[in-house]
Amino acid sequence: MTAAHPYLVDSPPRAFAHRGWHVGDLSGMENSLSAFRRAVLEGYRYVETDVHATADGTVVVHHDRTLDRTTDGTGPIATQLWSTVRRAKIGGREPVSRLEDVLEELPETFFNIDIKSDAAVEPFVRTVRRLNAFDRVAAAAFSEARLVRLRKLAGPRLLTSLGPRSALLLRADGWLPFLRLGSFSRGRMAQVPLRHGPVTVVDKAFIAAAHRLGIEVHTWTINDQERMRQLLDLGVHGIVTDRPDLLREVLIERGSWPSR
Numbered sequence: 001m002t003a004a005h006p007y008l009v010d011s012p013p014r015a016f017a018h019r020g021w022h023v024g025d026l027s028g029m030e031n032s033l034s035a036f037r038r039a040v041l042e043g044y045r046y047v048e049t050d051v052h053a054t055a056d057g058t059v060v061v062h063h064d065r066t067l068d069r070t071t072d073g074t075g076p077i078a079t080q081l082w083s084t085v086r087r088a089k090i091g092g093r094e095p096v097s098r099l100e101d102v103l104e105e106l107p108e109t110f111f112n113i114d115i116k117s118d119a120a121v122e123p124f125v126r127t128v129r130r131l132n133a134f135d136r137v138a139a140a141a142f143s144e145a146r147l148v149r150l151r152k153l154a155g156p157r158l159l160t161s162l163g164p165r166s167a168l169l170l171r172a173d174g175w176l177p178f179l180r181l182g183s184f185s186r187g188r189m190a191q192v193p194l195r196h197g198p199v200t201v202v203d204k205a206f207i208a209a210a211h212r213l214g215i216e217v218h219t220w221t222i223n224d225q226e227r228m229r230q231l232l233d234l235g236v237h238g239i240v241t242d243r244p245d246l247l248r249e250v251l252i253e254r255g256s257w258p259s260r
Contacts, residue, residue: 006135007138016047016048017046046109047106053077071092072089112218139160162215163187166190169184171201171209183213189216192220211235217236232250
C-alpha cells in the first residue's frame, strides 16, 4: 500500500464543495472567492474547482473555456491577457480570481483542481511549486495525456486523479479481477460519475477493485440526499456536490461530519 499523501491523511468520507458554496445568497457565484470562503466557513475542508490559463500564462479559477456564462465578460480566456480577464465579474459582482490568490487566501483548505486545458499545465505546476502547496492540492483532468504531463513536470509530490483510460481499466478490473487490469491505472483517486451513458461506473465491484489498489473513489456530481446515502453505504470515499448544504446534513446524521 502506498503511503498516504497529506491530502488523504484524514479518514473518509470526504465532502467536496463543487466550485465552492454557490447556493442561497451566493447562487450564480460558482468558482468565486466568496464561494470558496463560504464553503470553508460552513465547515468544508475540501473544495473542487477548475483552472484555465490566460494568453500571458496566468492561472485563473474558472470552469468554462469562455467568460460568457458566469461573468459579465466575453470570449475565450486563452486568447486574453490577465489584465483583461481580471475585469470580468462573476455574477456581475466579483472579479475572477487567480489560482494563487485562492490558495493564499485559504491556506488550510484542500483543493481538488481540474486543469481544463493543455496550456494551463505548466503555469499550474509553477504556481503550486512557488506556493509550496503540493500537500493541499490534487490535480484532475479529463485528458490522460494532460495528467501524464502534469506528473512528469511536478514529480511524485503532486497527487492526481485517474484519467479516463485509468478509470476504464479500474472499471474493467471490477468486472474481471483475475486480469488485474487496474494495476495499469495511474493516480490515487478515481473521481468519476455514478454512470457514464448506459454503463454503471460506481458499484460494489468497482469500489472493491479500487480498495485492492489503494485508490479512493470520489463520485460526482451528487445533489440528491438519498443518492448520497446510497453511495456512502456502498463505500465511496468522497462525494462532490453542488448542494454542500444537503451533503453536510447527510454526513451529520451519519456522524461523519468533521468536528473541526
